[in-house]
Amino acid sequence: MSKSRNSMQTRRRISLFSSVLLLLCVAGCEPPGKPGAGEVSAEDVMDFPTLYATNCQGCHGVDGKNGAARILNDPLYLTVIPKDQLQETIEMGRPGTAMPAWAQSQGGPLTPKQVTALVNGIEQNWAKPVNFHGAAVPSYSGEGVNGNADNGRKLFGRDCFMCHGPGARIGSVTDASFLSLVTDQALRTSIIVGRPDFGMPDYRVLGLGHALSDQDISDLVAYLAEKRPPAVTAALVGPAPGAGNEGNKSTGSSSERGTQ
Ligand code: HEC
Ligand code: HEC
Missing domain, CATH: 1.10.760.10 (Cytochrome c-like domain)
Structure with a gap:
């Protein structure tokens, strides 16, 4: 009796699981927000709304706002972050955080052309001139300004x-x-x-x-x-700029390394 109820529950759970999988497949055959294996067809996608929705919106929000992670659809932000830093952050991610590396050269799913399409799409769709009302424009990275x-x-x-x-x-x-x-x-x-x-x-x-x-x-x-x-x-x-793949490994815990 209890056995058959268990198997009923299991079946129900499995069928729920497979409908979720089916939905995911309809949505592009990749779990949202996770770099996938990069199938050939996925690499052909160049249009900004699709690239953004497939790869970024799970964390940065629909239309680049209201997500758990930073608002990207913001003129002030896009004025302050230099374009090369925007590109580098997308390519390399932020090791040690939930922001993964997206460039294939860093183990991510996106080709160099797709990264460029994302960077250009973000700037063309979401950047606007900002009125600073006379305030100095802060440096994005604050390099050389030691904090107290x-x-x-x-x-x-x-x-x-x-x-x-x-x-x-x-x-x-x-x-x-x-x-x-x-x-x-x-x-x-x-x-x-x-x-x-x-x-x-x-x-x-x-x-x-x-x-x-x-x-x-x-x-x-x-x-x-x-x-x-x-x-x-x-x-x-x-990773230091240009340090390549080696930098990403530094996030592994030291106990996982050097055991031979
Ligand atoms: C799994 C969640 C997740 C996904 C998916 C994701 N991000 Fe992020 N992103 C983050 C988090 C968390 C941070 C902040 C990391 C940190 O602490 O520096 C971040 C930071 C960033 C930053 C830098 C913000 C700053 O400090 O200036 C940019 C730019 C960015 N993401 C763009 C993207 C783009 C473009 C995509 C899609 C290709 C994407 N992210 C996908 C979680 C995510
Ligand atoms: C008027 C209220 C207000 C003030 C003042 C304020 N914050 Fe916030 N802060 C918020 C809200 C609202 C959020 C978003 C919370 C959330 O994500 O749910 C936030 C989020 C943050 C975050 C998380 C960033 C993120 O992407 O969610 C940091 C870091 C932060 N604030 C730092 C500061 C610091 C440092 C100051 C002072 C210089 C400051 N805040 C002043 C309201 C404020």
Whole structure:
């Protein structure tokens, strides 16, 4: 009796599973949001809406917004990120995070032409001129601007605490568990661009009505980065530009390596 009920349940679950698989196949025969084996037909797709919907929208949201991962459909963001960095991020992904590498040369599913079609599509469809209202345009990577975590803590209390402090309804961005999933660049990008799709303002007004400077932004990142477990920080350091496949391996845990 209980045996046959079990097998009924199993059958029902399997048939549910196969309808999900069938749906996935109708949607392009690849699990959404995951680089697949790159079949020949998939490599021929060059049109931006299809490339975006198949590969990116599961995390970055329909039409580039309202996703779990960063809004990409944002003129301020696309003004601040240099085109070559946009391309490099898509090619290499962000090791140690949920953002995979997309270029075939990095083990991903997309040909160089498809990556170019995505980069051009993002810029042509979603970039627009931005009025900075006299505020300086921050540097995307903040290279050469060393952050001061002490000052970052003060700025956090002034500019972020009201929304991200304990008890605020928005998720805490100072938790080690959150910080373990994101790179310093992602933190920096969020502080510059905000989350206009969810109501976080951008750097032009975050400094209590003043624009945050490059130094302020680096200080805030340094403060948040200090709260991340050191072992995780090591895994989040991406490959040096041009380091190729070797860099990606650094995300493997050290205990998995060197056992012979
Ligand atoms: C007016 C409220 C508000 C203020 C002020 C604010 N944030 Fe946010 N922040 C938000 C909202 C809303 C989100 C989106 C939450 C979500 O994803 O569910 C967010 C998300 C984030 C994220 C996650 C990024 C992501 O892509 O989801 C980070 C990091 C962050 N904020 C940092 C900061 C820092 C640092 C400051 C101060 C400089 C700050 N925020 C100030 C409202 C605010
Ligand atoms: C499985 C989820 C996932 C998928 C699918 C995905 N991304 Fe991402 N993406 C992320 C996460 C998470 C980050 C932030 C990584 C970090 O911490 O730096 C990110 C970061 C990025 C950034 C850099 C944001 C910044 O900090 O400036 C770009 C650009 C980007 N993704 C583009 C894409 C494109 C284009 C696609 C499709 C080809 C894609 N992503 C697919 C999860 C995803």
